[in-house]
Amino acid sequence: MADTPEPAPSRARPKSGKPTLRTIADLTGFAVTTVSRALGNAPQISVETRRRVHEVAAEIGYLPDRAAQRLKTGRTNVISVLLDPHEEILGYGISLMHGLAKALKDTPYHLIVTPNFINDSNVDAVRHIVRNGMADGLIFSRTEPFDPRVRLLLENGFPFVTHGRTEFSTPHPYVDYDxxxxxxxxxxxxxxxxxxxxxxxxxxxxxxxxxxxxxxxxxxxxxxxxxxxxxxxxxxxxxxxxxxxxxxxxxxxxxxxxxxxxxxxxxxxxxxxxxxxxxxxxxxxxxxxxxxxxxxxxxxxxxxxxxxEDLTDTGEQMGRVLLARIAGEDAAGLQVLLKPQIGFAEV
Amino acid sequence: MADTPEPAPSRARPKSGKPTLRTIADLTGFAVTTVSRALGNAPQISVETRRRVHEVAAEIGYLPDRAAQRLKTGRTNVISVLLDPHEEILGYGISLMHGLAKALKDTPYHLIVTPNFINDSNVDAVRHIVRNGMADGLIFSRTEPFDPRVRLLLENGFPFVTHGRTEFSTPHPYVDYDxxxxxxxxxxxxxxxxxxxxxxxxxxxxxxxxxxxxxxxxxxxxxxxxxxxxxxxxxxxxxxxxxxxxxxxxxxxxxxxxxxxxxxxxxxxxxxxxxxxxxxxxxxxxxxxxxxxxxxxxxxxxxxxxxxEDLTDTGEQMGRVLLARIAGEDAAGLQVLLKPQIGFAEV
DNA sequence: GACGGGACTTATAACGTTTTAAATGAAGTA
DNA sequence: TACTTCATTTAAAACGTTATAAGTCCCGTC
The missing domain is CATH 3.40.50.2300 (Response regulator)
Structure with a gap:
């Protein structure tokens, strides 16, 4: 009637530019469900549809909302690393983290850091993370033969990888230096x-x-x-x-x-x-x-x-191992012992 | 009729122990909404109700689901720190992170680490974080006079704090060493x-x-x-x-x-x-x-x-400043210049 | 020409919160 | 009695995603 140039509201107004599945759905004419599956490359979605959806997604720079994914699936896409404050080993933390980040690049995983303030063995932090599902995997170092953190994680079937071995009979993933x-x-x-x-x-x-x-x-x-x-x-x-x-x-x-x-x-x-x-x-x-x-x-x-001892490499291996573990691989196969490169030690 | 000892299903069965607002609601007899507000100490909720809800929450170890909160509110409760790989400054990254973590302790904020692989100024990482709302605040160092990261963040009104100053006319939070x-x-x-x-x-x-x-x-x-x-x-x-x-x-x-x-x-x-x-x-x-x-x-x-130069202290101050900034404080008041303790320099 | 079955697509219902708008009583007021 | 006000509580909707369970069509078969 009047001159209100109201744009055809698709269903809901996108409140702020951020593209969502619905955006793609509106743009392509498919349903949200279809778009979701297409992006997940579900085999039931036709090849042409998948192509088109991916195309549009790339075009508008779509990125799935982490919170929504996490809420729905229960997966956090987070790797937690417990950081010890010891300075003896120069650049320990940073090197390790750079390696980790390298392994986690191009995966949906984020690296969150939990420094250890309190006691030497940060069991409380571990318990908190396990009980409240704060991460999908855990990384820590300076293991003891019967490390209480390892015990806790093994008991709960929580994915983790240690820098250092233990003496538990149940195998768990580790990357250690010889x-x-x-x-x-x-x-x-x-x-x-x-x-x-x-x-x-x-x-x-x-x-x-x-x-x-x-x-x-x-x-x-x-x-x-x-x-x-x-x-x-x-x-x-x-x-x-x-x-x-x-x-x-x-x-x-x-x-x-x-x-x-x-x-x-x-x-x-x-x-x-x-x-x-x-x-x-x-x-x-x-x-x-x-x-x-x-x-x-x-x-x-x-x-x-x-x-x-190459700590960046160590970190990268730990990242790989943990990802494999989260993906369900057997712990026994995820144990890496890095040899000192005796011959090239002076490099 | 028969001997099926089916327990009275409240509304939905809690699928796995993790307590939620509904758990507390069922336990106290209040509605989920009421519980939510009570936990948020909304003034409209009666004091007695608030007390009771907090009590039960503490009892069952309730912790709000980060994903759900983030999805609903748009706040991520995440602080992102961009890490440079330079080793010249011993323990730089770790000290800073420990300080940060100290400031973030007892807040809902998590510290996520984004190392810088590519170029020296990690504008791309910053843009990604801003555009996709990956964090509520950003921390980085090694600023240039007209640092493109700072420009980008200022333009977008995104909370951040730098270690190092710039020469932009718009003030922004920083913690710097003199x-x-x-x-x-x-x-x-x-x-x-x-x-x-x-x-x-x-x-x-x-x-x-x-x-x-x-x-x-x-x-x-x-x-x-x-x-x-x-x-x-x-x-x-x-x-x-x-x-x-x-x-x-x-x-x-x-x-x-x-x-x-x-x-x-x-x-x-x-x-x-x-x-x-x-x-x-x-x-x-x-x-x-x-x-x-x-x-x-x-x-x-x-x-x-x-x-x-006390980098742990620096990190802690940066944490405080950023929290204040996120809480809406004025940037001009959030500029800290740490003086070298000349008199006590030998400590 | 109805029927079973592929090959695709979709509506609906969650996940656990917070927000909006409303409902419920119990007073107080006229 | 009826009408407002206040204090407190609540139902319903929404955030963006995925899982479940149905849809469609279309084709070949009996």
């Missing part, structure tokens, strides 16, 4: 340089990989029949100055070690400083072989021999 | 130690804080009337070895600098190594004042004087 091989090789190198009393600086005892490192160290030591020493006052989680002080004190007493296998770059530096407090020089009175996780320090202190 | 003060103080310290030709190693030119550092440096230099030098072949983003090589080469030529203001710990170490390649010793032939962001290196190289 710390036995690292410690063995590091110690052998010290010995082959003529060092006769190697020492290894270990992570806290409760962690699984501490045992692996110890085992590698002891194997090399026994094979060579040399003396050895394991400090019980310090570990890799200690503040730097504590390690330095310890080394300094130890160097002043009889039968001081003359070779050091260090699980991280920071402890290697602390060792150098501690020893030099006593006038001892790296490469002369003693040697160090350290695990290297960044590009930083080996460039600075070329006399520290290093064996590389 | 790099002018840092460079000024660092340079003055070098000069007061008798150094007569300071050099400053700057970040890439395009970043805003490069100008601040330069300004601080030049101010100190001009005040003292000493010579100075600014390397144009290297910056803080360079690989370590490149910095070391440059220093080594420069030390061999005439009029070499005798004092270094370093924007990070790694470049300080690289400088030390480069200089020592030429037989020059820190504290003898030259001095260094560096920005310190971790506890690691100053313990190792006590002769490097440092000025501290």
């Amino acid at each position: 710390n036995f091989a690292f410690a063995y090789e590091a110690t052998r190198r010290l010995i082959s340089r003529g060092r006769r009393k190697p020492m290894i600086i270990l992570p806290p005892k409760r962690m699984t990989f501490t045992q692996h490192l110890l085992h590698g160290f002891m194997t090399a030591v026994r094979e060579a029949g040399v003396a050895y020493e394991i400090p019980d006052e310090i570990d890799l989680d200690c503040p730097v100055e504590q390690i330095r002080d310890y080394m300094s004190r130890r160097a002043g007493k009889p039968d001081a070690p003359d070779g050091f296998a260090c699980g991280g770059e920071v402890s290697a530096l602390a060792t150098i400083t501690g020893m030099s407090d006593h006038g001892l020089t790296l490469g002369i009175e003693y040697d160090i072989v350290a695990k290297r996780t960044s590009k930083l320090l080996s460039q600075i202190q070329p006399k520290v021999e290093t064996i590389y | 790099n002018f003060a840092f460079a000024y103080e660092a340079t003055r310290r070098l000069i007061s130690r008798g150094r007569r030709k300071p050099m400053i190693i700057l970040p890439p030119k395009r970043m805003t804080f490069t100008q601040h550092l330069l300004h601080g440096f030049m101010t100190a230099v001009r005040e003292a009337g000493v010579a100075y030098e600014i390397p144009d072949e290297i910056d803080l983003d360079c690989p370590v070895e490149q910095i070391r090589d440059y220093m080594s080469r420069r030390a061999g030529k005439p009029d070499a600098p005798d004092g270094f203001a370093c924007g990070g710990e790694v470049s300080a170490l690289a400088t030390i190594t480069g200089m020592s390649d030429h037989g020059l010793t820190l504290g003898i032939e030259y001095d260094i004042v560096a920005k310190r962001t971790s506890k690691l290196l100053s313990q190792i190289q006590p002769k490097v004087e440092t000025i501290y």
